[in-house]
Amino acid sequence: MYIDPGSIDIFTYFFFQSMRMECFSISVSSTISFRSVLLFLGYRSFTSLVRFIPRYLMLLGAIVNGINSLISLSSVSLLVYRNVTDFLALILYLATLLNCYMTSSNIGVESFEFSIYSIMSSAKREGLTSSLPI
Numbered sequence: 001m002y003i004d005p006g007s008i009d010i011f012t013y014f015f016f017q018s019m020r021m022e023c024f025s026i027s028v029s030s031t032i033s034f035r036s037v038l039l040f041l042g043y044r045s046f047t048s049l050v051r052f053i054p055r056y057l058m059l060l061g062a063i064v065n066g067i068n069s070l071i072s073l074s075s076v077s078l079l080v081y082r083n084v085t086d087f088l089a090l091i092l093y094l095a096t097l098l099n100c101y102m103t104s105s106n107i108g109v110e111s112f113e114f115s116i117y118s119i120m121s122s123a124k125r126e127g128l129t130s131s132l133p134i
Helices: 011-020 022-080 085-105 107-125
Strands: none
Touching: none
């Protein structure tokens, strides 16, 4: 006699318990508990996955927007600054600023100190950042 474990309800379980079919009763109860554990684990993993997806999507969106901004700014800067050294200094300034934002634990203080340092050091050299938006 074959019984599908998915179609076993609680009344069938109690029926086999009352018939004293110990071996079959143990297999039915283990099937029911294994199935409920699988359903519970599937539910838990799905809810935890749904909980973490928006965080990763926001991070991915920020990375893509940053890359897009760097590419568009570098293409515009290439048109504005004809001198290659000025263009490379501008790209390195943006890359260093982005690196400072990514690695710093206190973003506001670190970026402010970095911006003041770069403005002061570049103002002494050629005045490159005087034309940059800060």
